[in-house]
Amino acid sequence: MFQLKYDPLTLDPHPRDFVVITTPGVPEWQLEQLREEGAIIASRPLIDHLPLPEKGISRYAEVYTKLFIFNLTDYERVLFVDADQLMVKPLTGIWDDPNAWPESGMAACGESKSAWDHPTPIEDQNYFNSGFMLARPDEKTFNELLHEKDFDPWFPEQVRLVGGFGLPGSKC
Secondary structure, eight states, X not given: OHHHHTOTTTOOSSOOOOEEEEOTTSOHHHHHHHHHTTOEEEEOOOOOSSOOSSTTOGGGTTGGGGGGGGGOTTSSOEEEEOTTOOOSSOOGGGGXXXXXXXXXXXXXXXXXXXXXXXXXXXXXXXXXXXXEEEEOOOHHHHHHHHHOOOSOOSSHHHHHHHHHTXXXXXXX
């Protein structure tokens, strides 16, 4: 949050909401700290009916939470950024990029072994990084993502999103 809202090197000069999707297990003091720093809290229940890679492994229990970006229908588009993403420059240009308005409602980056040396636009791939994606919230899409249960959950939310958006075809 600091990088996007306050760091002079990566600050977005346009005022944008910073929404944090939380689940019931987040302590109130942490929610209050996020609010004090300028976050909007979107409390959501756990999505607990979709398959996990290993039964009884709780570390995967909250990974489907990012599907709720499609439920944030107060917004025209939502940029989802996992907490482990490092910004090195402002992301302002992403909002104006022609690839940021795909027909599917999802723009995401493929997994690239050559992070700095690749063609632009990135070639179609059958997999993308769900830790950084631009989505158009849509209730129908959200419900469709929650409905399908017949998939291999080796990376649960990523595999579900890849299937839900009919890859290949994701571009960055």
